Amino acid sequence: MADSFAHKPDAPQGASPSRPTTRASLAPPLNPAQAQAVRQALAVTKRGCAELLVEADWVAKLNRSAATGQPLRIKLGLDPTAPDIHIGHTVVLNKLRQLQDLGHTVIFLIGDFTSRIGDPSGRNATRPPLTIEQIKINAETYYAQASLVLDPQKTEVRYNSEWSEPLGADGMIRLAAKYTLARMLERDDFTQRHKAGIPIAMHELLYPLMQGYDSVALKSDLELGGTDQKFNLLVGRELQKEYGQEPQCILTMPLLEGLDGVEKMSKSKGNYIGIQEPPATMFAKLLSISDVLMWRYFELLSFRPLEEIAALEAEVDAGRNPKDAKVMLAREIVARFHSVAAADAAQADFELRARGGVPDDIPELQLSLPADGLSLPAALKQAGLVPSTAEALRMIEQRGVRVDGAVAEDRALKLGAGTVVLQVGKRKFARVTLG
Incomplete structure (x- = not known):
């Protein structure tokens, strides 16, 4: 080394x-x-x-x-x-x-x-x-x-x-x-x-x-x-x-604040962005930070001239969508640790998910189907989209779960034979075949 x-x-x-x-x-x-x-x-x-x-x-x-x-x-x-x-x-x-x-x-x-x-x-x-x-x-x-x-x-x-x-x-x-x-x-x-x-x-x-x-x-x-x-x-x-x-x-x-904008960035607190995380994950995490925290990240992480950052902040203050600036930051960081092509793909992936689309490279898996069907919370847990059934129930209650693009509202929903796309939050997907 x-x-x-x-x-x-x-x-x-x-x-x-x-x-x-x-x-x-x-x-x-x-x-x-x-x-x-x-x-x-x-x-x-x-x-x-x-x-x-x-x-x-x-x-x-x-x-x-x-x-x-x-x-x-x-x-x-x-x-x-x-x-x-x-x-x-x-x-x-x-x-x-x-x-x-x-x-x-x-x-x-x-x-x-x-x-x-x-x-x-x-x-x-x-x-x-x-x-x-x-x-x-x-x-x-x-x-x-x-x-x-x-x-x-x-x-x-x-x-x-x-x-x-x-x-x-x-x-x-x-x-x-x-x-x-x-x-x-x-x-x-x-x-x-x-x-x-x-x-x-x-x-x-x-x-x-x-x-x-x-x-x-x-x-x-x-x-x-x-x-x-x-x-x-x-x-x-x-x-x-x-x-x-x-x-x-x-x-x-300065010690950089994590994604929550409060605590110091730390892996143990779960508010971090790893420099070897996949480009799509890194891009999405950067888009999730607050509009206020974005300028802190620009100052400490971006290599853009300070004059350019100040001009961009003035444009946002004058009415430009802050998401435009956040996308610029996310693209710069992803390109630095991966490549420009990876930043392009990460942005396309993020925009597809934002429109409710399903990315091409989601995990695919086969789950056994009980005689009376598989409950949605159990399917989410077995697919690795949530750590526990309790978390699955919480996400359903918060309207954070989709089945084939439709928001799941029934905690007692059971899935039958066939293939469905399960989604938790904005970034977690799995194509599940039951049978």
Whole structure:
């Protein structure tokens, strides 16, 4: 997997005892074209971001890079706590790609070592660490999914076990000596748990240190993360100072709301869009978001210029159907993770379903027919359209079930011999033959 990426320089073998220097101040003055490029790079950096720390430092780094032609090192670390990436994860991946397109070096860091500790961010209880086997299984799919957003030919992929495992007990103690417990307890979730008397395991205090040491090992100029990672990212900045490096800047991105528009997008909450979901499913889910949430998705997920999005929003405010804008967003996202042809097909499929039509590629199955017929709720459950008979009854009561295109209103309806098309909601179909 790693061999498919660009050359990966060796991690540093030791730490410099000197204090950090500011290399940016040594950059020669910029010509007008270089100054304009820096302004554009700053605008790209700040688009949709929650916070940029410290902006003046980042401008200085951009100035140095423009003057010398030396790309900056930009890092994103993800712990492979689950095998799949949803579009909420791509908010930071999109930003990474935008900075990559400006010519900077992008480092996609897989936290195979830190995953064994368990990130306590936002937790009110100790997060159980993953086993090495679980981490390996999850990490196997990360490269393929991340490369749908990043340019794999221009991306360094690294595993933080490269430098974390060789630290050993002596190195870990020396690292821990560079940060105080008082500063660690300034972290919100640690503070809340400490005040509430909720246990904080010692290994949880090591997590921010190990994540911060990643920045030292990679000599990063900028680290990206969600807003929930701000404390950890700042630890990296402080540790770089301790190791005599120019401190990295911090770019936090908002946590994307899920389809419900309320909770953070999460597979466990069922409000997510997986980047490997079928095109028709992805398209339909994007069409289901609210008109208000649509603009949030445009800002954080779309690659369209902000001016174009603002003009589109003005058209909707002036009376244009918001569905037109939503279709544009859905087509862009589906095309990115699948293809333009897949986006065309997904749109055609959605419009067919909206007109009450039946798609061509629905599941077909044979069910046994009892002597007195098969009840509709039982047929829906056996066809896999609902998880339970109770859910089938609920959907019938809500007029969410169709049999051969007609709304089913009778809970006691029994199906006889022959073939029928069953539909639940707008997207679930099955062609069932009874006999």
